[in-house]
Amino acid sequence: MNQIAAVIGGLQQKINHGSTFIQRKYNEIGQAKFNFPEPVTASSLAAFEAEFNQKLPSEYQTFLELHDGADLFILDDGLGLVLHSLDQVIEATNEAIEYELIHEEFDHYWVIGEINEGYLLINREFAKTEDTPYMYWVFHELSTEEADPIGQNFGTFLEYSIIAQGDVFWEFKNFSIEKDNYFVDEETQEEKVKPPISIRFVDSVRVEIEYPVSETYSYFTISIYEGKFEQEKLGMRYNEGRGFEKVIQSVRDHLSYEQYHFSSIRVFQREPLLRANEDQSEHLLTRNQNPQQQGLRYDGYRAFADQLPRPLPGWE
Incomplete structure (x- = not known):
């Protein structure tokens, strides 16, 4: 080479x-x-x-x-x-x-x-x-x-x-x-040097995405855990109801904040345990016999951003 x-x-x-x-x-x-x-x-x-x-x-x-x-x-x-x-x-x-x-x-x-x-x-x-x-x-x-x-x-x-x-x-x-005059007294300098941004180095982050009970009830639940691998603590949880692409964009926006540095990112997607019957006038919840699941691991933020997760089959 x-x-x-x-x-x-x-x-x-x-x-x-x-x-x-x-x-x-x-x-x-x-x-x-x-x-x-x-x-x-x-x-x-x-x-x-x-x-x-x-x-x-x-x-x-x-x-x-x-x-x-x-x-x-x-x-x-x-x-x-x-x-x-x-x-x-x-x-x-x-x-x-x-x-x-x-x-x-x-x-x-x-x-x-x-x-x-x-x-x-x-x-x-x-x-x-x-x-x-x-x-x-x-x-x-x-x-x-x-x-x-x-x-x-x-x-x-x-x-x-x-x-x-x-x-x-x-x-x-x-x-x-x-x-x-690279370093000058703060009282005399005309343009102050920018203060440093506090950076949080996080060993691991785990993103869990739970799908809605039906396509008409379209709220995804996103939970983001931060901390050491297998010892993460819940950092935030919120609902997102604008489709899977918006869900991933919201996750990406959170993880790209300049004060964070993640060495490992894991994304876990799962369908709900209960599903709504779309054919009924009233949504009746029934057990989802075979909920789909998917887990992905990324070596840092750049790897995550370059190959974003795709929705589970049937949710495109």
């Missing part, structure tokens, strides 16, 4: 475990979002080479052959690391040339993404041999004349960006007490 595949695979394993709550500098915290598209197509690679008469640097192309772009560590403010698809790279680069953000006569860059209110660039001249670090970055408001060198090629940049949780790691060394 190559370095790029190993780094991306490690991140995906972390996400699948549900470890998506992050903290960046200035106390920017929250549940991060991720997106990994399909690999780049051969036609997109051919279109790129025809457009710029130049091949991509090998590490960057290796990444695209795994995923044609990616959204990494995106918080609610929209900031994080966005890597464009190759078609978007062509569009963004030509647009930057058109608006003279890239001065084509003496500046040669590709715009491959965005991070922290700035454009992520590849210096085309340096990328021809890969002997010189070719990754650059520039604020949205500036032209590439003022681009800052990151000092790395794509593979190392990607790995360090993941370690830094989508932040501009190459600027960390520049922060100082003298220049930035």
